[in-house]
Structure formats: C-alpha cells, structure tokens
C-alpha cells in the first residue's frame with residue numbers, strides 16, 4: 001500500500017470525525033486511584049500531546065513502541081498509533097486522528113485526541129470525556145460506586161446508569177493550581193560560577209559577557225517563569241558572587257523539590273571547534289564518555305577559586321556519594337528530570353539535543369534531591385552564543401526550563417499520589 005492508498009483507506013473508514021478543537025492545558029483523569037492531572041504539552045510537529053506513561057499509569061494500561069507504531073493496550077484492547085502519522089487502528093483498518101503519536105527522548109507521547117475522542121469513542125463502556133471540564137472519567141468505577149447503594153432495590157429497569165455526575169467522586173482540590181500543581185512546591189536554581197570565578201570566557205558572547213553573567217541572567221528569568229507557574233524558587237545566588245561548589249546543593253533542603261544548576265558549555269580551540277553546538281543535561285554518576293569527563297573537569301574547576309580549607313576541595317567526598325547513589329532513588333529521579341529538561345528545551349533550542357549524561361559533578365553531590373546540571377549551549381559557537389544572550393531567546397529558554405520543572409513536579413505528584421500502584425514492580429513503560 002502506498003501512502004495515498006493508506007490515506008484513501010483511512011478517509012473511507014471515518015466513523016467519527018475528529019474535530020480540531022482548542023486543546024486543554026491539563027486533562028484530569030478520574031480513576032479508582034483518584035484523580036490524575038496530565039499536563040498537555042504543545043509539540044511543534046505533533047500538536048497537543050500527553051506523555052503516554054502518565055496516561056497509562058492513570059488508566060492502568062501498557063504501551064510500547066514497535067517499529068513505526070505505538071502499541072497501546074487499555075482494557076484488553078490493543079490500539080496502534082502510527083508514529084509521526086495522523087492515524088490509529090483498533091482491530092482492522094486505519095482511522096484518522098488530528099495529531100500524531102511521537103517519541104521524544106525515549107518517551108512516547110500521544111495526541112490529545114486519544115483522550116478526548118479515541119478512548120471515549122472506542123471504549124464507550126469504559127470512558128467518557130467531558131470537554132467542558134477537560135476531564136476523562138472511568139465509568140466502570142463510577143458505576144460500581146453508584147450501583148452499590150441501589151443494591152437493595154431491584155434494578156432491572158435501568159441497566160447502565162450513564163448519568164453518574166462524577167463531581168461527587170472528585171471534589172475539586174483547593175490546593176491545586178490551574179496547571180495541576182499542588183501549591184507549595186519549591187525548587188533551587190543554581191546559576192553557575194560567579195564573583196572571581198567567571199566560568200568560561202564566552203568567546204562569542206557580546207559585550208564581554210562571561211559564563212557567570214549568562215547563567216545569572218537566564219537563572220533570574222527561570223525564577224520569574226517558575227513563579228508565574230506557581231512554583232517557589234530558592235536561588236543559590238542572585239548577584240555576581242561566588243558560592244562554593246560544595247555549598248550550593250545545601251540550598252536544596254527539606255522543602256526543596258529539585259535542584260537545577262545552569263551552565264554554558266565551551267570547547268578549547270582546535271580545528272572546527274566553533275561548529276560544535278547544542279544542549280545537554282548531566283546527572284551525578286561516573287562519566288562514561290570523554291566528553292562528559294571534560295565537562296565534569298571544566299565545571300569542577302571552580303573549586304580552585306574557593307577558599308582553601310583542604311577538606312572540601314577535590315573529588316574524595318564524591319566517591320562516597322556515588323556509592324550511596326547506586327541505591328539512591330534520586331539517581332533515577334535525576335535522570336527523569338534530565339530527560340524532561342532535554343525534551344522541553346528541545347522545543348525552543350535548535351540543538352542538537354546532545355542528550356542526558358552522567359558525570360562526576362561536585363555541585364550535584366550535596367543536593368539531597370533530584371539534581372541536574374544543564375549546559376544551555378556552547379559559548380564557543382556563534383549561534384548558541386546568540387541564543388543564550390538575546391533577550392527573546394533567553395526568555396524562551398527560561399520558559400522551557402520552567403516547563404520541564406513543572407512537568408517533573410506533576411509526574412512526582414502523581415507518583416506520590418499512587419504509591420500503592422508503583423509497588424507493583426512493573427517499572428516505567
């Protein structure tokens with residue numbers, strides 16, 4: 001079948017046209033385990049999408065990517081969505097979608113229509129979507145709950161009580177912000193370097209800006225963007241001062257949800273060095289590549305600007321932490337945070353996306369929370385340098401970093417809210 005035939009078949013089999021409506025920002029999924037709020041992301045290519053693991057975790061399904069298809073199993077029904085193409089199938093025949101399934105940084109995303117139209121149409125007995133409320137209800141759960149009090153009365157007359165007003169099962173939570181976040185999240189933003197430690201010299205930065213200036217500019221914008229999204233922020237610095245590497249993590253204590261250190265990458269002069277650009281995110285573990293080791297060495301070098309007390313300087317303490325980390329849930333959490341960072345920044349940064357990498361970074365060693373170091377781009381590349389210093393792209397960058405933080409916190413809330421489920425040992429899909 002060529003592409004046109006596929007299209008013709010798909011169009012011929014159009015049982016329910018899928019309208020192009022404004023997508024909600026958050027979809028609430030009401031399940032037996034309670035309510036799960038799913039952030040709707042705007043993908044420049046795929047359109048409005050939701051992370052498949054989050055949806056499947058909420059409704060109790062499983063998913064996998066098989067070649068060009070996303071295989072989704074919910075309620076023992078197997079859906080297939082073409083990755084990058086606006087079609088799905090259930091049983092035989094292709095049916096059209098508005099958006100497309102997509103994979104970003106190892107995470108499968110489904111078009112929002114999968115929730116708003118496909119599930120309610122294909123699994124009528126199970127799901128109903130309320131467009132006004134932006135809410136997907138699991139009807140089986142509501143029906144069981146609604147049927148229980150009727151047990152005494154003979155109920156031959158009305159089999160499916162399809163009018164269960166779900167409001168009773170899920171009173172709207174006054175502690176939730178419109179974006180689904182609980183109130184009271186606080187995170188730590190760490191603009192790298194400062195004071196006597198300029199960071200890298202910023203060869204292509206204008207006006208003599210150095211790494212320490214750019215990390216502070218973007219860091220302050222990230223704070224603004226996070227506050228707008230209802231997330232509290234602790235900054236390790238808001239001025240041109242030097243904070244010791246070993247002290248930075250200490251800003252992320254009891255109430256802190258996560259730690260993000262902001263940096264600018266650079267290469268030593270060598271043939272073609274200025275062509276290298278892109279963004280990458282590090283978490284604390286033993287570096288596996290020469291390039292990651294280079295970044296660790298570069299970012300750890302700040303210790304030479306710090307007061308010599310002979311104890312904290314050096315990597316000795318880090319080995320101890322690394323051992324501890326092997327059994328530490330924060331390692332896995334940090335990787336997830338790093339993945340979300342790459343995925344969100346990828347929406348505004350031309351890249352390339354250089355990925356998520358481990359490295360022995362001192363600054364990440366003392367945060368007792370998920371912690372990442374984000375290299376926003378290369379100051380040794382003219383385009384990256386421009387991106388990191390022009391106010392408009394700086395703001396876009398900051399907004400995407402804030403979005404990544406919000407996405408992570410939403411996932412975290414969901415996990416904490418469904419601890420029972422996570423002990424089933426199925427792992428992330």
Ligand SMILES: [Zn+2]
Nearest residue numbers: 192199263264
């Ligand atoms: Zn740096």
